[in-house]
Amino acid sequence: MTQQSADAPRSPTPEEEYVEVETAAGRVRGCRRPTAAGGRYPRSVAFLGIPFAEAPVGELRFAAPVPKAPWQGVRDALAFGPTAQRGDPGITLIPEPSIPGDSTLNVNVFTPDPEAAGLPVLVWIHGGGYISGSPASPWYDGRAFNRDGVVTVSLSYRVGFDGFGWIEDAPSNRAVRDWLLALEWVQQNIAAFGGDPDRVTIAGQSAGGGAVLTLLGMPAAQHLFHSAYALSGVLADVSAERSEALGRAVAEAGSVAPTRAGLSSLSELRVLELQKNATALDPGRMSSIIDDGLPLGPVVDGDLLPRPTRDSLRAGVGADKPLVLGTTDDEFTMVLAEAGEKLRWVPRGLLLRKLGLTGTARKEYLAANADVAAKGKARLGGRLVTDRLFRTAVVQIAAARREAAGDIADAAPTWVYRFSWPSGRFGFAEHCLDVPFFFDCLDGPAMVPLAGPNPPQALADAVHAAAVAFVVDGDPGWPPTDERGIARVYDTTVHDMPDAYASVRALL
Structure with a gap:
């Protein structure tokens, strides 16, 4: 996907109206549309695919996310951005499309009124077992929440090995760092969309619910939200030892060193293939997953996650939320x-x-x-x-x-x-x-x-x-x-x- 800047907008349909908002990195162009029937707000504005970080490719592959550099002119936010999920994820219960492109770290903002002030904010983190999922699902459209006066944000993050896999000289929990940077983006920018940064609820389902609980128990995340809603939350809390063993196994299967240089020499699709082979859910692995949890996900690294989430919650982290x-x-x-x-x-x-x-x-x-x-x-x-x-x-x-x-x-x-x-x-x-x-x-x-x-x-x-x-x-x-x-x-x-x-x- 090419960088957009100062693009001429496509002509709106009679039902559409373009709306522009100034973010910290530059101006974005969204589209006004009807909300769900009834409620206080019959129309809202959707801003899709706004990058909160630089594309995690090249030198930034397997690196911590880097905030998006400012752009000139007006950037179209009229279509969903690229997703970290690639190709056909297999059988899914939620329609979560894969969208090709490099700039996979982006947010979608659905607002009742960008000119409002102090509206509550819901930030949605998609599921997918930490290895798949997409924020571009039509089910995650904030239309009904907008109708009821809630600004809604859905965020993307690196999934699978790219987001969570152990690499000898790479930062741990890269996807968790994606969550944190996306939430920092919300704190910095959501007022421009009518939202209140002091009224942010994080929510998610399945691995997304696990992400919510992980963030709730994470000392480094406490300033980024004010309440939490976890649907079917799956905590990973992968041990450092288990994470390293999987990372070494993936590198060995790919005949490369377990380093950024070694794994970066493999294509994205090859790493995905190795990951699938290492984590395939067969009868022999089912009991391991039931006993030990998912093999890829947030890692208790002694840094962002100093201890398992249940222990952090028991110690009072997030207790005020x-x-x-x-x-x-x-x-x-x-x-x-x-x-x-x-x-x-x-x-x-x-x-x-x-x-x-x-x-x-x-x-x-x-x-x-x-x-x-x-x-x-x-x-x-x-x-x-x-x-x-x-x-x-x-x-x-x-x-x-x-x-x-x-x-x-x-x-x-x-x-x-x-x-x-x-x-x-x-x-x-x-x-x-x-x-x-x-x-x-x-x-x-x-x-x-x-x-x-x-x-x-x-x-x-x-x-x-x-x-x-x-x-x-x-x-x-x-x-x-x-x-x-x-x-x-x-x-x-x-x-x-x-x-x-x-x-x-x-x-x-």
């Missing part, structure tokens, strides 16, 4: 659902043992999940994987925050939710199902394969309204969690439930 977190009930059940016929011949005890559940805990877990077990081994195994990778973390993080709050005068509340509505496509609440409800975009593309026909708009109204309330007022509208474990449950009805995550207790 309100947090909402939760999961869908069956994040990974569909991974095993397709194997349902084969699992008929696998003894239940063997299946549970392979998934890390043995002894007394197995008996307690089966008793607490009898309703799921009655639906078959695929559903039971899927729920167990979901619980070990996602749902136990909710309980542990909420407990860590409560423990820290006892010693901190200005400790902020934690709210917990469960998304339990059964998809009309799968019959259970699978991974990613809550995202279009959060963004109130049930009329968007690729909805039927995830949610089935006619997903309930009333449920989207409830989920989205809670998110708006949290971003605007710091309270999603249900009681904060406490020792009773109360949580909001989004199902065919919306209600509050004490001890809502009781079914994972045997795993704690």
Whole structure:
């Protein structure tokens, strides 16, 4: 993608109107368009693909991000910028397109009114297991949040080995540094788009939710946001030793030294191929991922991440920031659902043992999940994987925050939710199902394969309204969690439930 400066704009359609904003690096041109129906703001402005850093290529490949140099004239921000995700990522549940080009470190800003002042800000970090994902998804359009008076930003970051892989002489956690620089950009520039830098909520789903929790527990990030919303957050907290072992294995497989020079001699596509081979999710690696987490992701490097995130939260890092977190009930059940016929011949005890559940805990877990077990081994195994990778973390993080709050005068509340509505496509609440409800975009593309026909708009109204309330007022509208474990449950009805995550207790 070529550098844009002082470009002549394309002619707008009758429904469009160009709007210009001055950022710290230069002027950008966005496009006014309708918001979602109803609400305070019937129109908003989208600014797409604004670079916050120089392209991470050439001498900057495998380097810490460098702030974008100023440009002359007006830069078009009318189309999504290049994405770090390359080519076809394979089966995905969210439409997240890959866009070619070098300037992959960019942000998209959706604002109700650039001339407003002090509007709350939502910054969205996409998921994708830390190895894929794109901020250019139509589901991440801030149209509905704009309608409700919230400036929305989606950011890009380096994924996979380029973002997280260990290299002997390269800075660690390069993607984490991308998050930090993007949030610095928001602090420096969001007022020009009508937003308030003192009212920034970070939010994300899956690896993006893990990013939110990582940032919440990171001392170096505390000045960059004021509240956090984590959907299905997957913490990586990769050990330095495990990260180095993977980095050396990738370099060895590529027949190069594990250095910037060595790995830079390989093409981007070759590194991606080596990464896929080293991290392929086969049956032999499944138990390792359940026990040890994802192999690529934020690394406990003693620098940006001085200790695992749960330990930092327990020590009080981020305790002054309100947090909402939760999961869908069956994040990974569909991974095993397709194997349902084969699992008929696998003894239940063997299946549970392979998934890390043995002894007394197995008996307690089966008793607490009898309703799921009655639906078959695929559903039971899927729920167990979901619980070990996602749902136990909710309980542990909420407990860590409560423990820290006892010693901190200005400790902020934690709210917990469960998304339990059964998809009309799968019959259970699978991974990613809550995202279009959060963004109130049930009329968007690729909805039927995830949610089935006619997903309930009333449920989207409830989920989205809670998110708006949290971003605007710091309270999603249900009681904060406490020792009773109360949580909001989004199902065919919306209600509050004490001890809502009781079914994972045997795993704690």
